[in-house]
Amino acid sequence: MKKLYFLLLLSLGYEAQAQNKYELNQGWVCENVKQVKADGSALSNPGFSLNGWMPATVPGTVLTTLLNNQKVPDPFYGMNNEKIADIYKTGNDHYTYWFVKDFNEKAIGNEQVWLQFRGINYKASIFLNGKKVNTTPHEGMHLRAQYNITRLLSATGKNRLAVIVYPPDVVGNPNGGQGGDGTIAKGLTTQYTAGWDWIQPTRDRNTGIWDKVTIEKTKSINIQNPHVVTLVPGKRNPDGKQAPAIIKFSVEVENPTAKPVSGTLQYQIAGKTIQKAVTIAANSNSEIKFPDFTLENPKLWWPSGYGAQNLYPVEVKFMSNQQTLDQERLNVGVRQIDNIWNAHTQSMGAYVNGQKIFVKGGNWIISDAMLRFTDARYDAEVRYHKDMNLNLIRIWGGALLERPEFYNACDKYGLLVFQDFWFSGDCNGRWVDPLKKEDQWTRRKYPDNHPLVLAAMEDGIKLIRNHASLAFWCGGNEITPPEDILQPLKNDLLPRLDGTRQFFDFSNSDEMSFNSLGGNGDGPYGIQHPKSFWGTRTFPYNSEVGSVGVGDYVSLQRFIPKENLIAPQNKNKADSVWEYHKYIGYDGHIDPYGKAKSAEDFAMKAQLVNYDQYRALMEGFSSHMWDWYTGSIIWKTQNPWTALRGQMYDYYLDPNACLYGLRKGSEPLHIMLNPLDSMVSVVNNGFSTHNSLMIQAKAYDMDGKEYFYSQVFNSIGPSSVRKFFPLNEFLTKLDKKEGVFVSLKLMNEQQQALSENIYWMADHDGNYKGLQSIKQTKPTITALQKDKHQVAVTLSNANGNPVAFFNRIALINKQTGERILPAFYDDNYVSILPGESRTITVEYPGTERNLAVEVYGWNVAKEVVEVR
Template sequence: MTTGSTGQAGNDDASLHAVPLHEGWTLRHRGEALPARVPGCVHTDLLAAGVIPDPFLARNEREVDWVGRTDWVYDTVLPARATAHERTDLVFDGLDTIAEISVGGAAVGRTANMHRGYRFDVTGRLAADTQLSVLFSCSYDAAEAVRERLGATKEAYGEDPRPFIRKMACAYGWDWGPSLPTAGIWKDVRLEHWSTARPARVRPLVTVDTATGAGRVEVRIDVERTASGAGLALAADLRVGGVDATTVFEGDEAVVVAEVPDVALWWPRGYGEQPLYDCEVTLRVADGPALGHWARRVGFRDVVVDTRADEHGTGFTFVVNGERIFARGVNWIPDDVFPSRVTSARYRERLTQAAEAGVDTVRVWGGGIFERDEFYDVCDELGLMVWQDFLFACAPYPEEQPIRGEVEAEARENVARLMPHPSLVLWNGNNENLWGFRLWDWDKELAGDSWGEGYYLGLLPRVVADTDPTRAYWAGSPWSGSWDHHPNDPAHGVIHSWDVWNTTDYTDYLNDVPRFVAEFGWQGPPAYATLRRALPGGELVADSPEMLHHQKADDGLGKLERGLARHFAVPAADDFDRWHYLMQVNQARAVATGVEHWRSHWPVCAGAIVWQLNDCWPVTSWAAVDGDARLKPLWYELRRLYADRLLTIQRRDGAPVLVAVNQSRSGWDPEVLLRRMSVGGEVLAEARVRLAAGARGVAGAAVPDGLLPRPGSRTEYLVADADGQRALHFPVRDLEFAYPEPSYDVAVAELPDGAAGVTVTARTLVRDLLLQADRLSPEAAADRGLFTLLPGESATIRVTGWPSPDRAAAEAALFAVTGTSTGASTETDEGTRTGTTADTRA
């Protein structure tokens, strides 16, 4: 029996023949057999057979808990095929998770890691009607067995199985995800017939001399040989960028190098193009036939992370091809709690949504998986820099065997697998575990037991240095760079900002200038149509049992409502339409507060990665794209916040300052129209201010005298307009401002491209107007999110997927901030007016 990396060999030559094993599978449990899909998982097979209800709907998650606590068997019949090859391997690219593999009734291997592949020698075992069986054991039982073997105390680790099994951690639930641990053959499976030798591992080290424009590809090849290939001279041919190179060798390792002149550089989106080069390696007998072929696309770029100390602390800045970059990012979680359902098309759709929101950095979070190659292919093409976590999150992890061996094996395999991708810019050791050691008192609870530090500061950086020395490694997120500073010190390295969401207010983002923010965010509910599908029947109510079941954060509803209460009156739970709209507004406002502040402090602050882009099921969460792939108002706000050019009003030394943030490659010198406005629409003062922000720079200017609203005024505000951008400054919170009842006209017309145009003309100030297009039709989508109109202004919202455009329906789907929320008397320019109860629907 042999186990190890699946390798990366191709199947497009006569010497290696691969036979996919995706058909004819059954799933068995206690004697009952069902059709099974491979790749797939137990839950999706049970769903397809009608055995279980959809766990994403209502509270069905509870009804299917038994599935993850059960053993399952997958069976198929292996194809009997006469072959002249010396060796036949059974290859699994991914098994989830604890499995015993049997061929013809005899065990050939066992697995204990979802995050790596396995290869088993089955030479001579294939006859007519040979059965292949994969028995998946309950992951809870397997984790508990490891815990008992290690003598780990439940006082230190709780009941959590995650640290004791190399399985997708969020399968057991998270504060945005359900607890649905599954089992199954979640990646491809095949038979590989081969002779003499095969390329077992191929590692391309791609570098570029930015001064001369010359690229270098150094390919390191590990081979596996049969008895006939022992000691035989082999050759490795490399072809990349029109350059050919060859090396001849007799051992099991080889290096072949190609120097490619005048390469076109790969850039992050917004900084240049993303040229990709075919890189091909052929293994052959020296002066003889080909044995195996490997092919990937590579890109030439130079990436470093500048973590030098300076007068502000310790920096953390991505530098690509010599260009310093403010990272505009999103955190990525598995796009489905059942990852085998995520197709290549779904990867492309979701990552395109990220790119269209102005994102240039995607952090693959450590509680999920190493995504399939197609994910990174799309990032290569779109210019999305990938920050890749190793798979450790929010828990102490024992460093003893057998876990340590599995950790090293998965790390070496996945570093080698992913290193061809130019989009990959950083390996990160863990999510919140170095921080957690201090924050959650692990040192006291563990009483000296191992908890993962040896992985993050020892094993993993060594694996990266051995396997992929072209990329930077960072020990954790957050991490200050050493134990000399608190792991989450804003002045050093990378931070996570969660006190704001958990305990304070989003205006507290303004209290410091971190060097890099790798996690921050605010919750908001999914789209109305998503909730309607996920919670069928009855009226939607904010605190209904079904709604609360789709809110996984600890005291999530309480945090949402306390966060809202600092800015708006909290609607009654059964006033769902108003509650839903205001929560989405608050989510967008919170993220905007942070991003505008941090971008205005470039280059001291060099990145913001919002939590999170996507959801793995329909849920109230921090996501910008909900579990049914609908865009929340936050997504549209990110598109504004992450644009190359951003106009904002920030406070400096207690006074509002006009700031132009310019991340484009050319200078930006906008003439900004500033107007001090009354709540009734009168222009009280006006001026024009010229800003001059150089390429990739920031420029600021004080607001001229007479333009600032009176301190504490509830009836005056400042408007800044330039080049189609608008920034607003209100001297008090929404809760205190004397918003008028919004008044506007609505017209609906067919646009030349067949979409519907909803034109809104404001008669009053209309703050944060939102058309919830999915209320018009579940398939409908709008081209814009929240926006503000001044009296007399008009805007047209383009709506697609709306089969029967109708003005009354459009009016019912429009929402805006209105009224005052205190009910107290509020000043106006004419005197006083009686406050009205806040209402958000026009």
């Protein structure tokens, strides 16, 4: 077995930035296989006519190309997905396509030219200039391919590449089950494409040249798969001089020529050069290991909220006779990640650089269901996770090992990554399921080609192992891989290729989180009363716990037709388009604010529920930090499609109140109110003690009248939770027939607010009658351009006014009125107390100059203010 999957990888491996490498990402054309009579040898002849062929999107899927050529409607809008033919009904030929690309390249002297595919789904035969490139078809979505095409290049430098791409052999019946009938998992491909409870089926099952195609030029040596391990012994602090770190380095070096090549292999880090004299035999690939290097006073990498995300550029070179034969570059974060079992919680504890980290995470599916990945989108999505004050993203097993650009963003923003491999309890047989075609025993053996899976695992580990953000490996979502995959992965591949990260057999295994309560080990998934997050004990490291996520009205208008914008009502079935987009009911949680009168009214009230849900979720888990829990991971924080559940921002990168409620509840230093006993407490996630803190509590009625309770000085130690005083008697004495606002502030000696939190309390009946009748108020709003990518928005509420409650701020184009997306707000859905002001900073990555700010709130009429 081991020999078989090793042979598949002999020609693979490269991902660090090469010295001379470029993408083939323009000028492709394609045609359906049924329309093409010629074979690959003829098609790849530069003289063969391609008149009438369709422009192709590469990298991209067949469905993306069809959409870009207006051959199909946008499957993300309304019920359009139902208008697109599903491969299960049409047969595979319907989505089998030839892709052709002309390019200029030739080799001079000892130059070697490499053709590299970072992802093809599912099988492919490749031709260049009338010759077949791959002797056996490429197979497997999660496997890279590299070919030395030096001898196949045209002497004139004008070349033609032709690739026929076949869909997965078994595409699965999209019968409404999780992963359809489950048979999509028979191949090494994305399981979600047959449908899930958060997405409709992807009609082409992601068929296509879906990831980058590159040409790399080297001399007679090809450097591949550098491997950097950093050891940071002891317990460290983010600031001050550091004790040394140890750097372990190895790299694969290929010599494709008929003669041995001698020279100096070296890498550079922090201004130091470490080198080694080597000879690489003809037609061979050797792994070269360097002696350990001691890095003095290292600048360490920390997760978000704990310290800086320092990265060192590393350059690898092979020199011979004063000539650089090949060169690669990568960025390395110096850190050490350990796991120590917490016997009290009975769950794993994450440690970075010797410091324990309370995990606050989000589950990630995939950036885009049609695999339209960009660096900018990855950067924005990961930044949103940082803005939520999260420190971890878990990559769910029914999709991908994400692309290196995703991990680059996680390295940049300090998000640890919990990486699943490609298995799910639904498709791979954990449960009895009448919607599945085959029984559990059969599904347990999926995928069919186990050596291919092991080859892809080896390649995937090499692809992403150097990223500082990559923290944990996981065998699969809610189920382990088959035993003949699990054991080689666990006992050979990971120790040999990585050896530094914890591996968990599956995502809710007892070795990660001992399930003493019974059940499946995760959830709940539906909407909860905020009290439940504080009082109901779940699993000590909960890998999936989550709730609702409908966006605001502007978001809904982007993908729900006007005639379907009908407010869902409690206990009634929602509109068909809402149902199609996987709406999860808000049950009776909207009604206490007044029954929704319209979709716009529903969306506004949903944001109140969203905010309260996710603030309470993270506050509840944090309140039991190190007692009940070592961490929790929200299911889920984003959607790759226009779904109506489990998202902090929509597909178009427009955030909703989930994001800001979660941001508030996840603050590194946070003051909060326990809804069970009205106890005020503070959580400190940091490594330092905070002394001389002022803890302040007030209440306001619906007219804005202030009721002072207390402010006291105290302190809180590192990585801890401390209770201070209860408000139950104070709140009982207040007239709560209409509800009140509770304002909590945590201030330093300079009277600067370190944490602020405003709760809106229901009346005796659990309704919000006061909010329903609260008077309108008009805050003063200014918007100033701070620099070319930043706007400061200030809201001021005069004394004598009621609370200006729950204001949404949106940066817009002042002429079109459309929102600028993405945009990053340091807070939103903010409430302004009487006599106070708040300044919100908005950052946006574009060069837009025609800006205005739109503000509206619960009792604040919509106002548009020009940015000055």
